[in-house]
Amino acid sequence: MNMGADQVTTLTFFRYSSLKQKLWAFWMMQFAHGPLSRTKGLQFYKLLGSGKVGFNPLPDWSVYGLLQVWENEEKANSFFDTSDLMESYQRKSTEQWTLYMGNISAKGKWSGSNPFIESNTLSEHNPYISVITRATIKLRWLIRFWNYVPTSRQPLTTNKGLVFTKGVGEAPFIQMATFSIWRDKESLMDFAYRSKAHRKAIEKTRQLDWYGEEMFSRFQPYKSMGTWNGKDPLPELRTYLK
Template identity: 65%
Template sequence: MSQITTLTFFRYHGFREKLWAFGMMQFAHRPMSRVAGLQFYKLMGSGKEGFDPFPDWSVYALLQIWDDEASANQFFGSSELIKKYKQHSSECWTLYMKNFAAKGEWSGKNPFEKAHTLDKENPFIAVITRATIKKGMLYKFWKYVPTSQASLQGNRGLIYTKGIGEVPITQMATFSLWKDKESLMEFAYASKEHQHAIQQTRQLQWYKEELFSRFQPYRSIGTWNGLQQLPALTEK
């Protein structure tokens, strides 16, 4: 048995479907807690493009950590809950991922276990960062976000990125998908804006809780923005 993580994005069109998706942020907890093989999950909304703190009511995300791949396959293949999500959404994209680095805590613990086996021929990297922002630091934090993320614009190594979170404004996370390690390292260490953001984080200590994690995505199901984001990993 080997823990895996899945991240699923759902897109909704129309007022009724968006209202249904918003309601499931509350009503999905009970059935989700009963899913076999599920160790940890988070129901999340998303922010507008450019890491705007205000909600994007058309996109929601579901993060799940599983005992093993078989448990995830069982859920996505036959669960009535996921069937409902797919029926109401206009687009759905799921990434299967193996964690290889995680530091910090999410809801009081680090839920990610380091995978024992990774594919050396697979260059793709996914990153999830998550934080609870101190209330006294909210204004300074969100005022600085556009500057810290400026170097992402037009980055050729970036495949996709989206701001997600459990609670708007205060509990935020970012997901980013990269072509390879070199592209990620260039952003993390060569970007002056990102380096300054790290310095600001250390100096101002604007997080109550934070977690930084990296993954190897190895399976991609569905499309996003009408495209297969990782054709090399997409099932034919």
């Protein structure tokens, strides 16, 4: 699949092992803004920390993420191939994995706007779906929200269609997001609408209004670069590349 002139979203995860690497990664959460703001063709970006396994709000200092929205795939490729910033990230981290995605739909706002444009070149033969849910939690609901998270996320552990998931965010506890990849639409729907725990979580969200800002976006992942835990999490995507 070649996205051509379509907007492309990339999400890169970096793993850091040593204390020195982790300190560098934390430092770059502030100092990577300059180079990123000057990157040609980059329409939107977020530097992301991550949480411990199971959507634990406590930080995972070994994993960071970089979400980027590009004018087109050519601009994204140029960044990953030639950027001094990306070269530094690759050199300082012990593992990297990047996923290219075309947007299927996006509802809500992220930092006041919706940065995602629906793609015109999605493949009907590619069944994979990736999802980003992002929210700013109102301060008065923080404790109640995080107490409820384990219950709402429990069905994830038994869903065979879940390929990958990671909790990320711009700021611990308050600005959180989840990224997940599903084998097909049916697997996602099974979790989102047929899981009692997740349906109850949606109802609580509506009742308590605990988000100050929220966004739900779906994508079609079409290219995977690098490894995670020593292997490519989505080698099947090569089947759908032209």
